[in-house]
Amino acid sequence: MDNNSDQRELTVHIWRSEASASDDDLQPDGAWQTWEVPVRNSQTVLDVVTWIQRHRDPDLSYRYACRVGMCGTCAMTVQGKPRWTCRTRIGTVVDGNELTIAPLRNLPIIKDLATDMAPFFDKWAEAGAQFVPDRNVDQQTMAPVKPDSRARRTADVAIECIGCAVCYAACDTVAWRADYLGPAALNRVWTLVNDEREASPKEHLKAVAGESGCLSCHSHQSCAELCPKHLNPTASIAGLKRKSFLLALAGRS
Amino acid sequence: MTQHKETYRETWAFVLQRLSALVLAPLVIVHLGVMIYAVQGGLSTSEMLGRTQSSFMWPVMYGLFFVAAGVHGALGFRNILQEMTTLPGRSINTFALGLLALVLIFGLQTIRAIA
Amino acid sequence: MTMLQKPWAARHHPAWWAFALHRISGLTLVIFLPVHLLVLSQALDDPRQLDRFLTWADTPLVKIAETILVVLFAAHFAGGLRLLALEFLPWQNSQKTFIALASGFALAVGIVFLLSAFGGVD
16 A cells, blocks of 8 residues: 655644634634655645644644545645645645645634634625525426526536635635625625526625625635636626626616 | 615725726826826926916816826725724724815815916 | 744735735825825915926936836726726636736836936927
8 A cells, every 4th residue: 555656755834723713813823833744646735634643643633524626625725825635736736845734814723724614604694695596487397597598607607616715715805804705605696696597686796795795806816816626706706896886876786 | 774874885985986997097098198298308387387278178187087086096095994904994984085185175276276 | 933824825926916016006196196286286376386396306316206106107007997897898817918918008108208207308
């Protein structure tokens, strides 16, 4: 099993928390701890963290589930950028011999690399990012939705989100405005606004207008830059802004 | 209720910011051209006044310019204060309105001077 | 004890730097605007006072400062057009090209202004 073809070792710095988050301090002080980790073929960042937890310090806390880029639980800050660790290979992020791994930014630290995702998902709920079916449509005979219709194609490009919060951690507007809903929730709402089966796309728009919603986005595009699924929340948010703008001019905001 | 009022205000802050930007865009082009033209051979008050008093369009254009710039600038300033300071919302609005007032007062005096 | 928050690595891409330039230029212009208007309005009270100011300002150092302001002005204009297009027109994937074009425009305006300020024929 041990394919020790490579005798190299990687110097890994991992953030260890000294306290859990409190209401007024999301990310309390901690310290970097360093280990040497043997390099393996096709090793991922998550493999490195797991190796340390199994062989060096069972007390190291982190979170993962599927290991194949579907569940969105393993995101961490790798070399200063948020990434999905299960599908980030060492070779793509390590330039030299050092690797730094920290918890996601903008979220409360529970312990070490594990952050509390509750505020992230609470904002999805706040944004009304739930599909509301149109009850006027006959539920028995399914309404056909043409896959190549413009609205469907617009919705389709934004639907593959796995909820990993990489965009949320990368977003400076989230850091600067505590109420800002964030790229993922707004991207989700954009798919609903374009969903032909939705009962009231306008209600979704109204829920995300204003200071905490799409209008605060500055198009930094760090979300689009770092989304592991190559989605573009900035483009989705621009769509929401455009529709909110027209709605306001029409006097219906 | 207050939530709705706040959303309404923020939506209009956004809309006015973009509308003022659309008004400013062509005016900025003209102003850039004037600056490059006027700076040649040095600036003088008589040259400036000679130009602006040659047609009523100059004071009209610059009048529109300072109002749009004041609105656009005050809204941008408000954004920066909201995001980069911990000042309460009420003081931020006061600062932004104060800035707008300064621009409007000095702008009006300037238009009177150049017309 | 070490502080964790070091978001700079995630900001190292053209769109973020374009944002930073837009914010810095916007803040500079918004502070400059009332001062600019105040100085100009003096022409009403006393044209000679404005002329004295203009003579005082006729030095290389002030001209370079003016050029920097002009570059920031042009950058805010071109960057603002880019943002209006980004928000109000269908999404384009060539955002980085637009950022490059906007920067190029600002620099070009700056060079033309600098040449006019120092070597303009009159």
